[in-house]
Structures are given as C-alpha cells and as structure tokens.
Amino acid sequence: AQSVTQLDSQVPVFEEAPVELRCNYSSSVSVYLFWYVQYPNQGLQLLLKYLSGSTLVKGINGFEAEFNKSQTSFHLRKPSVHISDTAEYFCAVSEMNTGFQKLVFGTGTRLLVSP
C-alpha cells in the first residue's frame, strides 16, 4: 500500500516570491508521482507527473517538481508565484502498472498568494 504526506496544510507567500510545497510518499513498490491543482469550486487538474527518466519534471503554469528516490520526496516548486496560483495542491502516487490507475492522494496544501 502507498501513502502520501503533505506536511504543510497551508503555505502563505507574497506575490513574486518563490515557493516550495513538500510531498513525501511511502511505498513498497515503485510508483508514479503526480501533482494536481484545485482552484476554488472546481475539479482537479493535472499540473505535472513523474513516470520515468529525468527526475526534474516541468509542468504547466511554470511549476516544476523533483523526484528524489532516496528521500522518497516529490516537492513542487515555482520560482515566482502569482495571485492566480492561489489554490489547493495535491500530491498523489500510483503503483506502476500498464493501464488502470489507483491514485492515493495527500491531504493537500493550500497556497495563499497575497500582494
């Protein structure tokens, strides 16, 4: 079984500042890793994913994440945030397989960007 820990429930940051949202996972098998974003009153949207290859993955809206296998982490970063980045961010893992996917989500981190 897999589990995901997002230690920060809320991260306040000023506009144009850098931000890092932390994600650690636990699994006895190899996993795929994902970050989803949820804007207010909307469903979730995929930001980026790590399946294999380069451990630094780039996503939409200027976000990137780095997979660290030894630390079982997949932290999300953005060098300069905008007000529009205010949202809830979910880290998720999925056991590797060939098609069907069962995602296990973290509890989410609310990013609050202020002017």
Next chain:
Amino acid sequence: DAGITQSPRHKVTETGTPVTLRCHQTENHRYMYWYRQDPGHGLRLIHYSYGVKDTDKGEVSDGYSVSRSKTEDFLLTLESATSSQTSVYFCAISALRQPPTYEQYFGPGTRLTVT
C-alpha cells in the same frame, strides 16, 4: 475540458433517504472513478470501474454502491444517506492508451449535504 459532467452539482437530502449521483463522460474512456473530498483527508477513492458492468471497491466504499451499464455513465448510490456522507464527490476518468499516460481527468464535483 475533458468532457465530464456531474449531476446534480448540489444536493441537500435528509438522513435515511437514497441518493444517486451521476457522472457522464463524452470521451469514451474505459476507466471511471468516484472520490470523496473531505477537509484533512484529501481525496479518497470510493469505487472504480474498468469497463461496463465491471466495478470494484476503493478505500472508503462502505455505504456506497455503483453501477455502470453504459461506457459513458457511472452512477454512485448512497442507499441510506448518513451525515458522515456529507462531502464533495468527484468523478474522474482515464483512458487506456499505449503508451499509458496515467492521467486522470476530473469532473466539477457534486456538493452533497445530508441533514
């Protein structure tokens, strides 16, 4: 937009009444999922389907049943609603592709309140 609709979008019901939530997709994707979202818990998988009439339980399936008689529709039923089932319910879909993309696309959600 992944072509997923959920109905109703909001519902208030009384304890003990049956409730059915509908998820409809226009993408002809094979896999469909029902999640519930609660503060402090992130998203948790209730049930999923890997084809017409093929469904299985997720992490929090007690008190819920599902049906999928057509590729495009996945119904979630609360046979006798309880206050603990007050939540936001999300439907998601994913495709079987080669190579796999491992992306899930989420609907807009249904906010259910059980009084």
